[in-house]
Structures are given as structure tokens and as C-alpha cells.
Amino acid sequence: MNTKTAPILVTGATGYIASWVIKQLLEKGHTVHTTVRDLNKKKSFAHLEKIAAQSSGSLQLFQANLLEANSFDTAMQGCEIVIHMASPFLVTNYKDAVKDIIEPAIIGTENVLNSVNRTDSVRRVVVTSSIASTYGDAIDIQHTAHNQFDESHWNTTSSETHQPYPYSKVMAERKAWEMQKAQNRWSLVCVNPALVLGPSLTAMTKSGSVEVLEQFANGMTLAGVPPMWNGIVDVRDVADAHLEAAFNPNAEGRYIISGGTLSLLEMGQILRRHFGPKFPFPRNQLPKAAFKLFGPLAGFSKSFVELNMGYPIYFNADKSKKELGIHYRNIEASLVEHFQQLLDDGVVKKYIP
Template sequence: MAKEGEAVCVTGGSGYIGSWLVRFLLERGYTVHATVKDLNDEKETKHLEALEGANSLLRLFQIDLLDYDSIVAAVNGTAGVFHLASPCIVDEVRDPENELLAPAIKGTNNVLTAAKELGVRRVVVTSSISAITPSRYWPADVVKNEDCWTDVEYCKHNKLWYSLSKTLAEKAAWEFAKEKGLDVVVVNPGAVMGPMLPPTINASMLMLLRLLQGCTDIYEDIFMGSVHVKDVALAHILVYENTSATGRHLCVEAISHYGDFAAKVAELYPEYNLPRLPKDTQPGLLRSKIASKKLMDLGLQFIPMEQIIKESVESLKIKNFIS
């Protein structure tokens, strides 16, 4: 629970994960400085302003990740920062430097610099499994864990710009923490799904929507398991509140292949005539039910894949993305 009157900043508070995090923080009594890209865009603000407690505990700030002063204004007066804002583009990218790399890496440096300058106690950085895999040199007989890092050269060669942006941004965060002595902890979620609070659809829910529409992509390089959006939000709060939490935290209900996920969707929703995909879509990826042991040890009980899928499909229906 929040210390009396404690204020925290959530960058990317308008986003898919950010909205659930803001909601849980308000429920716990935190004062929340949530950042949005455009204060005049109701698609970014309305669902946040409708949250319980928003009237008294929520303040919205407009930031651009490349504009340091805008970030200072949002972080000022807070004891903790959750840094989620980062462009999430996994489709074709025309200008990787400006669309992805600069906002992710310079944005992270700007947020951490502001946090350090303003005396913030702890920063939780939202990285991704995209900073863990693809990793060519990981031993074939060992389940991937927090010691595993994405192969940067592989990303450059295969134009995996999103994975490159998340990997370099997380590396920059660790470098900053070490050099400047800032308390940083990291959460590395898998494919995040579940009920949507914003009116727009994000990249991971789009993955499920496309599958339901018959798309045969197997996301070979960017899938390592799914996780419920509420569990991701809770994971952020757990690593913030537990001073014993350190380092990276893999956040998936299990390490699984996209083929496992697609097969479960097909079993639960035969009416959508899903494509038949191979089961082993991530060659060499060892499956594990206890991969997120660090978060389990902090008390997180992960919602299983079946429930993640059911709540996601329900949300896609409610928001009229499918009928």
C-alpha cells in the first residue's frame, strides 16, 4: 500500500499496460502523475479520467520522450517512477532511428536523468522479453531466464527494430543505474493480453486479433509466452514496493511457443476457423511453467493462458474489434 500521500509517475500512463497500472496505483491510494502524448486527445485521457479515484489522485502530464523538460515536469514531486512509455511498432518500420530507437533509448536516459536529478527513490523500467530473446548463443539445454540477453547483431541483421530498441534501452538503463547510483528494477513481460481500458488497440492485442482473422504469422523472433495485463501491472507494483526486488524480472505465465497459444485459441474458439500452425514455432525454445520464479517468489500468482485468452477475446468483442 502507498505510504501516506506518496506520489508516483507513470510514463505511458495512457497505454494498454499503463492504464491498468494507473488504475491499480489509484486503488492503493497513490497520487499518480500519468503521462500522455497529447492532452487534447480524448482517446488518451478519457479512460484515465474515468478511473475511480482519478478526481482526487490523478494528474495528467503531456510529455515527449525526447523533450527533457516535459519529463521533469511529470516526475517532479514523485517518490517513484514507472517508465513504460516507448514506441511499440513491430510491423514495418521506415525510419528505425526516429520511430523507435531514439524515443526508446534517449527517452529512457531522459526519464532516468530526471529521476536522479529530482531525488526519486526507485525507478521501475518496463523492458520486454524482446530484450531476452532472440539469443543465438544461449545454451540449448537451459531454460531461458533473466541472465539471457537478446543478440543485438542478430536484431540489426534481421531488422528487428523493436527488439533492438528494447534491448538497447534496457542496457542504457542498467548503465545509468550503475554509473549514477540510481535504484532501478526491470520487468520483462511477454505478450501482454487481457481486457483493454483504452479505446485503441495495442500491438500485442493486435497479434491476437490478427490470429482470429486468419493471419498465419508465427512471430518467430518476438514470442516467448503470454501474460495477463493485470499481472504485468501487479508485477510493476510488487517490484516497486518490495525493496528486496532487484535486477530483471521475466514476466510470463509460462514460457511457451506461439504455436501453443494459437492452438489454445483454436480449441476455445472453433467458430473463428483459425489457421493450423506448427506447434513448435520458436525452434529451440524450452518451455517452462516456473520461468517467472522471481515474481512468483514476490507473491504473484499468474493467471493461466486459457483465462488470458477468454478475457482478451471478450474485450475484443466488447470494443467491437470482432463480432
């Protein structure tokens, strides 16, 4: 593969992780083709143009829509590597799970990979999946060997009506593998990150982790948090993993990318230690029984409470360490850095005594 001169396509330019991937590629001198939904929304990709101007690589922006067939053909011309990162991100606030989350994820993957099938130059495809594609509910940990999820696990418990966001992730990844197996020109590597924390390259980022931290800061969790745990990883480690997945000839299959596990209460305690008692960070973990009673008022269904609270979850990231050479950053430091950035960007209001 003539990877230094052939352009590399990254879909979903304005995403939290995608911005870091593009930054690394540009700084390594690559030509990056990247897609946005609307070329008129210059503000959303101004940070990328600035990075490009200061690096030895070059950036070309293309307009493309996940739900339009052939939409990615032009951007993909001449590319040997395609990193497909564009995906709908709506865990809450959706009207119709199938239309808003599931179809865009699956059809989007299908449209991008149909373009790959039409583009003879492509040799390697990297798809951003999620650890949500390895398990559906926290209770699934009880059926694992060694009390941890690894790359052999698949989410079999989510559906259109129960946990539609994880369902969209696992169905999109399964679609990618199905399409890869139907041909033999291009190889596929899937990157499955845990909850991503760490600095964003733009204040406009939307991500699940921002939502969690905003709730910590606005007092919503002051009375206490549910007994829930998250695998956590620094955004820069996730970007490193994508580059390794793209360029390392030995990379194959799926890779769980996780720097460790923290409970919501531990996250609150870490932030309190660092930022002091001024913010309404959670101080207590409320018992599962309380959420069974009041959960529906806070938007937690009874089945969600039953299946997801009270089960610490752990992820085995050894494959990524061995095969991709990832050395994970300290997740407590990533959490602190992320919250500090939300303060600096004004996303979270500074405490005024």
C-alpha cells in the same frame, strides 16, 4: 519512503499495461502523476479519468515527449517512485528502424532518467523492459542451461538491421542500468514481461498481442501458422509485478514475468475450443521448409525463418514468484478473455453466419 503521500509518476499513461498500473495505484489511494504525448487527445485517457473519479486516489496528467529533454521534469516534481513505461511500439509498419524504434526507446529512457537525476525526491525507478531484452532469436534457447531463459541472459544477437524491436528493448534497458550505476541515490528494478494478453481497459489499446489475435480472426493464418512459440503473461500479473517492483524494498535487478509458453498452433486450438469452428483460427502448423520458400512473400526474411522457427522457447519466472510474490493467472484463460474483449469492442468482427 513516504510512499503513501508522495505522488508516483507513471510515464506513458495510455499504454495497455500502464493503464492497469495506474488503476491499481489509484484504487490503493495513491496520487498518480502520469504523462501523455498530447493533452488534447482526451479520448485516449478518458478511461483513466473515469477510474480516478471512482477511486480514492487522485490523477494528474502532464504532457511530455520521450524525445524532448527536460520534458518529464514538471511531472516528476515531488515523486519518490518513477515507473517508466512509455516506449515506442512498432514491430512492423516502420519506415526507419533507427529513427522510429531504436532512438525513441534509448533517448526516451535517457531523458526520463536525466530528469530522475535532477529530481532529488526520487528513490526508486521501475523500467518496463521486455523478455526481448533477454534473447534475440528463438535459436538462442539452445545456448541456455535447463532449456529456459532467465534474468542472467541478455539479448546479444539483435541489431539495427536484424530484429530492431528487440534491439531497442535491450539497448534501452542497458542504458538504464548504465545510468543507475553512475549514481547512488535511486535504485532501479526492470520488469521483463513476455507477450502480454488479457483484458484491456480501453478499446483503443495497441499491442503486439492484438495484432496476433487479429491475424487469427481475419483468416490470414487459416492455412497454417509457423512453428513458433511465445512466452505469455496476463496483463494484470504484469501490473502486479510493477507495483511490487515499486514498493517492495527487497526487489532488485531484473524480473522475467511469464505465466508459461504456448505455440501459435496451441493458441489457435484454445480459441477454437472456446469460440467454436466459426472463426478461421489456424488448424495446422506449417513446416519450416514452407516458410523458407514462401516466407519472404509473407514478410519473413530467410534469416528470420532460420533463427526463429522450430525452436520452442521457455522462460524461468521463479525469481518473480519468490521475490515479488507473483501468482500467475492461467494463460489460456487470459487468451480467451482477450479475444472475447476484441469481439465485444468490435476490434475483431463477430462471425455472421
